[in-house]
Amino acid sequence: MALTPALSDRPRVLVVGGGYVGLYVALKLQKKVKRHGGIVTLVDPLPYMTYQPFLPEVASGSIEARHAVVNHRQHLQDTELITGRVTSIDHAAKKAVITPAAGEAFELDYRDVVVAAGAITRTFPIPGLAEAGIGLKTIEEAVELRNKVLERIETASQLPAGAERTRALTFVGVGGGFAGIEAMTEIEDLGRAAVRKNGRLRQEDLRFVLVEAMGRIMPEVTEEQAKWVVEHMRSRGIEVMLNTSLAKAEGGVLELINMPDKTPAETFEADTLLWTAGVQANPVARSFGFPQDERGRIKADATLQIIGENGPIDGAWTAGDVAAVPDLTGGGVGGFCVPNAQHAIRQAKRLAKNIYAARWGVGSVKQYKHKNLGAVAGFGLNKGVAKIMGIKLKGWPAWMAHRGYHGLAMPTVERKIRVISNWFWTIFLGRDTTRLADLQTPYRQFREAASPQPRPQAAAAPKPATDAPAAGSEKELASTGR
Known part of the structure; x- marks a missing residue:
C-alpha cells in the first residue's frame, strides 16, 4: 500500500x-x-x-x-x-x-x-433486541425514531380498537440515564401533540413505558431530584418501572423481569422499543x-x-x-x-x-482538570430538571437552563444561530409534527413509475337491451334532460 x-x-x-x-x-x-x-x-x-x-x-x-x-x-x-x-x-x-x-x-x-x-x-444479548430496538446515538436514529412514532400514531388512528392498535400506540424506552429520560419525555410530548391533531384518537390511547434496571434514575442529579423526575413522568402518564429489565423482545412481544431476582414482571406488545442503556x-x-x-x-x-x-x-x-x-x-x-x-x-x-x-x-503541557458544575435536562417544552453549582431547579427554570447551556455549548457560531432560531420560532409556531415518509425506500415512487405498467383491460361492451323502450319514451327522456 x-x-x-x-x-x-x-x-x-x-x-x-x-x-x-x-x-x-x-x-x-x-x-x-x-x-x-x-x-x-x-x-x-x-x-x-x-x-x-x-x-x-x-x-x-x-x-x-x-x-x-x-x-x-x-x-x-x-x-x-x-x-x-x-x-x-x-x-x-x-x-x-x-x-x-x-x-x-x-x-x-x-x-x-x-x-x-x-x-x-452498549447492548446486551437480549433475544430480539437487534431486530426490534432503535438506539439514540446518531442523527439518523433520532430522525427514524421521530418518524416511527408519528407513523405508528397515524396508522393506529385508522385501525379498529384491539390488540394491533394497542401495540402500535405503545412506546417503550429502556435506560433511565439522561438520554433515556430526555428521549422518552420528548417523544411523549410529540405523541400527545400529534394525537391532539387527530380526531380519531384520544390521549388515553397512548402508552409510554420507561424501564430501568436500577432502583433510581439519573445518577447525575440528587436522589431527591431523581424522585421528583419519576413523579413528574408518572403525572404525565409515563409508566416508570424501576428495578425492572428487558428479558426478550422477539416478534414485538416484550418480556420484562424484576431485578435482581429475575422473576417475571410483565409481558406486552409494542412496535417501538428505544434502547438508551449506556455506551x-x-x-x-x-x-x-x-x-x-x-x-x-x-x-x-x-x-x-x-x-x-x-x-x-x-x-x-x-x-x-x-x-x-x-x-x-x-x-x-x-x-x-x-x-x-x-x-x-x-x-x-x-x-x-x-x-x-x-x-x-x-x-506548556498541562493536565486536564475540570470540576463538573452540575447537570441539566429537558423533558419537552417548558419542562426540565437541573442542578447547577448546588442549586436545584425544576420545571420552566430548569428547562431554560438546559437550553441556555446547550445553546452555548453547540460548536460554531453558525450552528448556535440555527439552533436558537429553531427554538425561537417554535414559541410562536408550535411543535412541528410533520412525518417524512419513505426515508427507508426513497426511490419507491420513481421505480414504480419507471416499471412497466400492466396494460389496462378494455371495458366490456354493454349488453343489448332485451326489451325495446315504450313508444314515445326516448322523446320524453330528452325533453326532461335525463
Missing part, C-alpha cells in the same frame, strides 16, 4: 474520529499547524460531527436534524478530510492504514496521532495497538497522552469517550472522567494546546 498522491505529504497530525474531540482538535490546530508547514488530517466515516445532547429534541421536532450536526467540510477548511476509517495503527513506524469510503486501503504517515474514536451504544468505548480502538483498560478504553494520563508500561508514549494522544482519562477532581466514577459531551469538548481544547506545546514549544 502506498500513500495516495492526492493527500499531502507534510508533517501530519492524524485525528482518528470527527466527533467532539476530533472536531475541536482540528478546529484549534488546523491554522497553527499550517503555519509551521504541517497539516491536520481528520478521518471519519461521516462528513459531520453530531451534537448528541440535542438528539432527543431532534426526535421530538424541536430542532431541525441538520442543525444538530456540524459539517466538517464547511468548518475545517484548513484540515485534510478523509471519509473513511482508520483500520490499524503502527505507532512505532508512525503509519496508519486508512480504508476510504471508496477505493482501496492505503497507508498514511503521521507525526502525532489523536485517537478520538468516541463510543458506540461503550468504540471497539475499533482495539486494533490500534495501544494499551487499554478492562472496559476497552485507551489508557491516558491527565495530560491526555496515551500511556504504556514505561509512561507516556511520544506522539500519541487521546480524549473523550474512547479514553480512560483520570478525573483529578475526584468526582469521576472509578477515578476517571465520565463519558459525556462536557468532558469531551473541554478535553479536546486542552489536548490541542498540549500537542502544540509539545511539538512546537508554544505554551
Whole structure:
C-alpha cells in the first residue's frame, strides 16, 4: 500500500474520529499547524460531527436534524478530510492504514496521532433486541425514531380498537440515564401533540413505558431530584418501572423481569422499543495497538497522552469517550472522567494546546482538570430538571437552563444561530409534527413509475337491451334532460 498522491505529504497530525474531540482538535490546530508547514488530517466515516445532547429534541421536532450536526467540510477548511476509517495503527513506524469510503486501503504517515474514536451504544444479548430496538446515538436514529412514532400514531388512528392498535400506540424506552429520560419525555410530548391533531384518537390511547434496571434514575442529579423526575413522568402518564429489565423482545412481544431476582414482571406488545442503556468505548480502538483498560478504553494520563508500561508514549494522544482519562477532581466514577459531551469538548481544547506545546514549544503541557458544575435536562417544552453549582431547579427554570447551556455549548457560531432560531420560532409556531415518509425506500415512487405498467383491460361492451323502450319514451327522456 502506498500513500495516495492526492493527500499531502507534510508533517501530519492524524485525528482518528470527527466527533467532539476530533472536531475541536482540528478546529484549534488546523491554522497553527499550517503555519509551521504541517497539516491536520481528520478521518471519519461521516462528513459531520453530531451534537448528541440535542438528539432527543431532534426526535421530538424541536430542532431541525441538520442543525444538530456540524459539517466538517464547511468548518475545517484548513484540515485534510478523509471519509473513511482508520483500520490499524503502527505507532512505532508512525503509519496508519486508512480504508476510504471508496477505493482501496492505503497507508498514511503521521507525526502525532489523536485517537478520538468516541463510543458506540452498549447492548446486551437480549433475544430480539437487534431486530426490534432503535438506539439514540446518531442523527439518523433520532430522525427514524421521530418518524416511527408519528407513523405508528397515524396508522393506529385508522385501525379498529384491539390488540394491533394497542401495540402500535405503545412506546417503550429502556435506560433511565439522561438520554433515556430526555428521549422518552420528548417523544411523549410529540405523541400527545400529534394525537391532539387527530380526531380519531384520544390521549388515553397512548402508552409510554420507561424501564430501568436500577432502583433510581439519573445518577447525575440528587436522589431527591431523581424522585421528583419519576413523579413528574408518572403525572404525565409515563409508566416508570424501576428495578425492572428487558428479558426478550422477539416478534414485538416484550418480556420484562424484576431485578435482581429475575422473576417475571410483565409481558406486552409494542412496535417501538428505544434502547438508551449506556455506551461503550468504540471497539475499533482495539486494533490500534495501544494499551487499554478492562472496559476497552485507551489508557491516558491527565495530560491526555496515551500511556504504556514505561509512561507516556511520544506522539500519541487521546480524549473523550474512547479514553480512560483520570478525573483529578475526584468526582469521576472509578477515578476517571465520565463519558459525556462536557468532558469531551473541554478535553479536546486542552489536548490541542498540549500537542502544540509539545511539538512546537508554544505554551506548556498541562493536565486536564475540570470540576463538573452540575447537570441539566429537558423533558419537552417548558419542562426540565437541573442542578447547577448546588442549586436545584425544576420545571420552566430548569428547562431554560438546559437550553441556555446547550445553546452555548453547540460548536460554531453558525450552528448556535440555527439552533436558537429553531427554538425561537417554535414559541410562536408550535411543535412541528410533520412525518417524512419513505426515508427507508426513497426511490419507491420513481421505480414504480419507471416499471412497466400492466396494460389496462378494455371495458366490456354493454349488453343489448332485451326489451325495446315504450313508444314515445326516448322523446320524453330528452325533453326532461335525463
